Amino acid sequence: MTIEIIPRSPALGAEIRGVDLSKGVTDSEFATIIEAWHRYQVILFRDQQLPEEQQQVAFAQRFGELAQIHVPEYSGDHPAVMYIGNLKHKGQNMGALPVGEMEFHIDQCYQERPAKGTMLYAIEIPSEGGQTLFANGYKVYEALPRWVKDRVAGLKAVHVYDYGGAVTERSKMVDITDGISCAHPIARVHPATGRKSLFVNKLMTHHIEGLEWQESEKLLNVMFETISKPEFCYEHEWRVGDLLLWDNRCTLHARRDFNPAERRWLRRVTVLGEVPEQG
Structure with a gap:
């Protein structure tokens, strides 16, 4: 299939169609994806079937060195995988950030090398709420x-x-x-x-x-x-099978609240960034 790039909002974000990430991507396809990522800052791949952690990890590694997770209770089998959500086992949370809304933030900004990119894959999504908002750091x-x-x-x-x-x-x-x-x-x-x-x-x-x-x-x-001005933001309504990759160097993100009685479960892989340079 031919790759299509469809903008998601005037502020930022684009959907990339014609890619099956479970089968990997060619160098030519990846060059198109990188170009879209740098242009739109947030890229979306819908209806992806990635049951295995390694499938997501392999795609994330194309973007750079992966950041290891330092909270083992929320990590997967691969050291770069972390689960986000409210599933429990024997009364204990299995995922990080299980409930509630979150203010705008930048992943790992408190570290010397903040995240370059964050890749989130939707496994279970509540019937409403839990949207992720993105702000365009350039425009802001x-x-x-x-x-x-x-x-x-x-x-x-x-x-x-x-x-x-x-x-x-x-x-x-x-x-x-x-x-x-x-x-x-x-x-x-x-x-x-x-x-x-x-x-x-x-x-x-x-x-x-x-x-x-x-x-x-x-x-x-x-x-x-x-x-937080709406003209600088894109609000993503999650669907099962969505894979989102955002550029932490030029975006911020926040989360809407959702019903904690409904399951929300996502798999995260983070790409390690560089030390930020002064503008």
Whole structure:
């Protein structure tokens, strides 16, 4: 079949048709896929049959070195595979992030080498809710007021591994020495496209280095509000068999709430990225 690329929204995202990932892809097909990924930032393959972890792992490895999972209770047989969802065994969660909505974030931004890409495959999906929202980091950065861009030029923001929520409760001060944290440029340059993207997020960005807390909060709030504007976002309605790959270097993502009584189960593989470069 001939590969077709169908944009999913004006902001970002595209569906790629004519590819059966269970059979692998040729070098020519992969070149087309990479080009679409860099252009649209989020790519979707529908109706994929990937019952084995290794099928997804093999495709993910085409994009680069895979990041190993450090939470063994949620990992699969392969060290790069993690399960996301609310299935339980003997009363214990079998997957990470089992319930609830999540604020916009960037995967592994609290590490020295944040994720390059995240690949998520839908195995079970609730009847409603649980959508994933994506924001275009390029468009968000471009839309920032000039005074914000000028003030944060050359500055870094500190990101903290804090799914417990203390970072999002902005009235609380967080001791960043208690967990994993790392500082990265607020505007980072994508190594493949050369474009600047905003690299802060509400879920894990704690503060801007070198600024007083009040000024840091003022600037971050402008950025957070811009990220969530609908004109910069694509909302993905999941179907079983969907495989999504997003570029963490130029996108942010969030999750809608869903009924915890319904099963939601997805398989994740993460591609390791590079140290972000200053924009």
